[in-house]
Amino acid sequence: MFSISPEIRDIAEDVLVAASARFREIDGVSEINTRRVLEAFARRRVSEACFAGTTGYGYGDRGRETLDAIYSDVFGAEAALVRTGFVNGTHAITSALFGALRPGDTLLSVTGAPYDTLRAAIGIEGGHSGSLREWGVGYRELPLSGDRDAYLGAVAAAASDKAVTAALIQRSRGYSERRALTVSEISGISSAIHDANPKAVVIVDNCYGEFTQTQEPAAGGADIIAGSLIKNPGGGLAPAGGYVAGRRELVEAAAHRLTSPGIGGECGATLGVLRSLFQGLFMAPHVTAQALKTAVFCSGMFERMGYGVSPGMNDARGDIIQSVLLGTPELVRAFCAGIQGASPVDSFVTPEPWDMPGYGCEVIMAAGAFIGGASIELSADAPMREPYAVYAQGGLTFEAGKLGIMAAAERVRRRP
Secondary structure, three states, X not given: OOOOOHHHHHHXXXXXXXXXXXXXXXXXXXXXXXXXXXXXXXXXXXXXXXXXOOOOOOOOOHHHHHHHHHHHHHOOOOEEEEEOOOOOHHHHHHHHHHHHOOOOOEEEEEOEOOXXXXXHHXXXXXXXXXXXXXXXXXXXEOOOOOOHHHHHXXXXXXXXXXXXXXXXEXXXXXXXXXXXXXXXXXXXXXXXXXXXXXXXXXXXXOOOOOOOOOOOHHHHOOOEEXXXXXXXXXXXXXXXXXXXXXXXXXXXXXXXXXXXXXXXXXXXXXXXXXXXXXXXXXXXXXXXXXXXXXXXXXXXXXXXXXXXXXOOOOOOOOOOOXXXXXXXXXXXXXXXXXXXXXXXXXXXXXXXXXXXXXXXXXXXXXXXXXXXXXXXXXXXXXXXXXXXXXXXXXXXXXXXXXXXXHHHHHHHHHOO
C-alpha cells in the first residue's frame, strides 16, 4: 500500500479548505444535470423491459431505441445514436465527419490541430488509407486565440469561404496547453460560423466535456456532437461504445457510416449491455462531479507544490482534464506511477511509455480501471515530449481520486 508523508497531507488539508466553495458549485451543476437525466428517463418511460437486449440483427430493440431518445433529450438534440459498436471516441467523431462531408468538401478545424488519434482519420499525418483527405476532402485549420473578438472575426472570415462545408470544434484540450472550451464559448463560435456560412455544419468533439456544465453543445448551436461512453456519459459503468447527437439527418448519416448504407441505426444487437448503459447515464452527472472535484484538488495540490497547472483551481472548466506541467520525463513517470499505485486494479504495475496506435510519439498511460482505458476512472497520461506535461482525469469517487492525486504528489516529491 502507498504511504503519504505529513507534508503532502498538510498540503491536501489546505487545498480541501480552499476548494470548498468550488466543490459546492460542482455539486449544484450535478443536481441540475441529474434532474435533466431523470426527466428524460420518465418522459421515455424506462422500464425493466428496456434492459432485455437483443441478439442477431437486433431488429426492434426497444431498449436501444429508448436510450437513443433519452440521449437526444439530455443532450438537447433532435436525434442520437448510442452504440457499443463505436470502438472509441475517435470512431464516433470520425463517423460524424464522414457522414457530414463528401469528396470535394472542405473541413475547417477552428481550434487548431485536433487530438492525435483524429489526425490520422482526417489525413493530417500518419499516411493511413481511408482518411478524409484520401477520400477527397480538403482540410484547413485555424488556431484558437485568447482574443475573443479577433478570434471570432477570424473564424467568420475562414468559414465564409463557400468551399468550407463543415467546421470542427474540439471542446477539450487534448495534449495541448490551451484550455477547454465552455458551452457558451462553443455557442459563440457556432454562431460565428453559421452567420458567415449558413450551410456549414458545426461538428463538436465533445469528449471529456459532458455534464461539466448544465448544457451540452448540441443545445447551444452545434449541429452534431460526438463522444465516448467510457468517458463522462458512461458513468463508469458502460463497458464500451460512443455516441453522436444532433440534427436528425446528420445522425442518420453517421449511422450509415458506422454500419452500412441502407442499414444505419436499424440494426445492432445490444446483447446484455443495455442495463449498464442506462444506469451509467443515470450515474453520469454525479460521477462527472466526482471527477471534477478530483481535478480541482489536483490543481490545488500541484500549484502549491510549485508546478504549473491548467486550469487553476478556481478557473472555469469545460472538461474533466487537469494538466500539470512537470518539466522532465522522470517526473512524468513518477506522477503516473503514483496514480497507478493507488488504483483499484493493477496497482502492482509500473506504467511505461510505448508507441500507442494513433500517436506520433511514445505515450505513457496510468489507468488501473475496471473498464479498460476508461478515462472517467482516475487515470493519467502524457506524450513523452516537451514540455513534459501530464494530463490527469477521472475519478469515480472523490475519496479515491483524492488519494490517487496525493499518491502521485508523494512520488513526485520524492523524485530527486
